[in-house]
Amino acid sequence: MGALVLTGVEKKFDGAVACSGIDLAIDEGEFFTFLGPSGCGKTTILRLIAGFLTPGKGSIYLGEREITHLEAEKRGVGMVFQNYALFPFLTVYENIAYGLKLQKRPGREVRSTVGRYMEMVGLSGFEKRGISELSGGEQQRVALARSLVTEPRVLLLDEPLSNLDARLRDKMRLEIKSLQKTLGITTIFVTHDQTEALTLSDRIAVFDKGRCEQVGTPQELYSHPANAFVAGFLGDTNLFEAAVEHGMAHLSSGIALRLPPPCKRGRFVSVRPQDISLAMTDPGGPNTFKGTLEETQMNGAWVEHVVAVKGLIFRAISLNTMEHRLGLNPGDDLFLSIPERGITLLDR
Numbered sequence: 001m002g003a004l005v006l007t008g009v010e011k012k013f014d015g016a017v018a019c020s021g022i023d024l025a026i027d028e029g030e031f032f033t034f035l036g037p038s039g040c041g042k043t044t045i046l047r048l049i050a051g052f053l054t055p056g057k058g059s060i061y062l063g064e065r066e067i068t069h070l071e072a073e074k075r076g077v078g079m080v081f082q083n084y085a086l087f088p089f090l091t092v093y094e095n096i097a098y099g100l101k102l103q104k105r106p107g108r109e110v111r112s113t114v115g116r117y118m119e120m121v122g123l124s125g126f127e128k129r130g131i132s133e134l135s136g137g138e139q140q141r142v143a144l145a146r147s148l149v150t151e152p153r154v155l156l157l158d159e160p161l162s163n164l165d166a167r168l169r170d171k172m173r174l175e176i177k178s179l180q181k182t183l184g185i186t187t188i189f190v191t192h193d194q195t196e197a198l199t200l201s202d203r204i205a206v207f208d209k210g211r212c213e214q215v216g217t218p219q220e221l222y223s224h225p226a227n228a229f230v231a232g233f234l235g236d237t238n239l240f241e242a243a244v245e246h247g248m249a250h251l252s253s254g255i256a257l258r259l260p261p262p263c264k265r266g267r268f269v270s271v272r273p274q275d276i277s278l279a280m281t282d283p284g285g286p287n288t289f290k291g292t293l294e295e296t297q298m299n300g301a302w303v304e305h306v307v308a309v310k311g312l313i314f315r316a317i318s319l320n321t322m323e324h325r326l327g328l329n330p331g332d333d334l335f336l337s338i339p340e341r342g343i344t345l346l347d348r
């Protein structure tokens with residue numbers, strides 16, 4: 001049995017389904033991410049685990065123990081909220097010590113535990129500061145220390161980086177990951193940011209409209225998406241409706257792609273932009289098409305080319321190295337090649 005297990009969990013608000021049919025098993029010490037667009041039910045599931053909400057159907061287990069209806073404070077679950085929810089009238093020390101004082105732990109233990117976690121999150125010396133005297137990143141660290149100090153079995157992080165600027169977000173991302181590994185604490189991280197999910201997670205659950213679409217490692221989800229939604233949500237992809245027969249995928253424009261064996265079925269073709277190669281002269285071979293460059297976008301280390309082939313738009317990404325630089329202008333003709341193994345067929 002996993003460290004945290006959800007079976008058939010459903011939650012409705014006034015009859016509207018926020019999440020349903022949720023079956024998840026999260027392993028001990030795992031960094032597990034809930035990924036999905038706004039409103040797909042991520043926070044609702046987190047709140048069900050924390051005990052701030054009760055499911056209409058289904059059960060939640062922490063280890064062997066069922067916690068579906070247990071009060072939040074008895075669950076051994078720590079949560080960091082999106083807006084941190086710190087107490088503005090308390091100092092940094094008092095905020096972090098709060099949970100331990102509620103548990104009526106002896107003063108000496110409170111002082112040493114708070115000191116240990118303040119050091120761990122890099123806040124030593126900030127004990128007497130007010131919350132309003134802290135930067136966003138420092139507030140984030142207080143929230144993290146406050147939820148860790150009671151040594152919960154599971155740490156829930158609800159979009160903890162969304163209020164930070166891009167550089168601080170990268171820094172905190174690394175810090176959270178390293179803290180999680182050091183403590184070995186089972187962690188659920190909620191985000192709608194695919195980069196965060198891909199870089200941090202041992203496994204990811206992708207949600208859409210209250211349903212879990214797929215669970216897997218970042219590489220599994222990226223390389224073998226279960227459907228078009230997962231393919232599109234985890235990384236950029238070229239997605240086309242297709243009629244598949246006799247080892248060929250016929251796209252709407254009359255383009256026919258030769259598929260890798262064995263012969264599979266599917267309603268959509270997905271091709272990652274980095275799997276498409278471009279050339280100024282015809283390299284020959286199957287799945288090579290003449291197209292027109294519509295647009296080039298330079299992004300520093302890599303370049304994105306938008307290419308029209310028989311009215312279909314393809315996006316191709318290549319490294320901005322000397323060998324890859326094409327030196328083409330919008331309107332120029334070029335050749336676009338899609339290797340068979342770069343094609344994924346998807347059902348829905």
Ligand SMILES: Nc1ncnc2c1ncn2[C@@H]1O[C@H](COP(=O)(O)OP(=O)(O)OP(=O)(O)O)[C@@H](O)[C@H]1O
Pocket residue numbers: 013014017018036037038039040041042043044045192
């Ligand atoms: N307390 C509530 N009362 C009524 N409806 C709610 C409540 N909480 C959430 N919902 C609805 O449930 C659905 C799922 O919301 P939830 O907050 O879980 O999504 P989310 O994926 O976390 O979104 P976001 O990324 O924007 O936080 C949404 O349609 C939302 O409007």
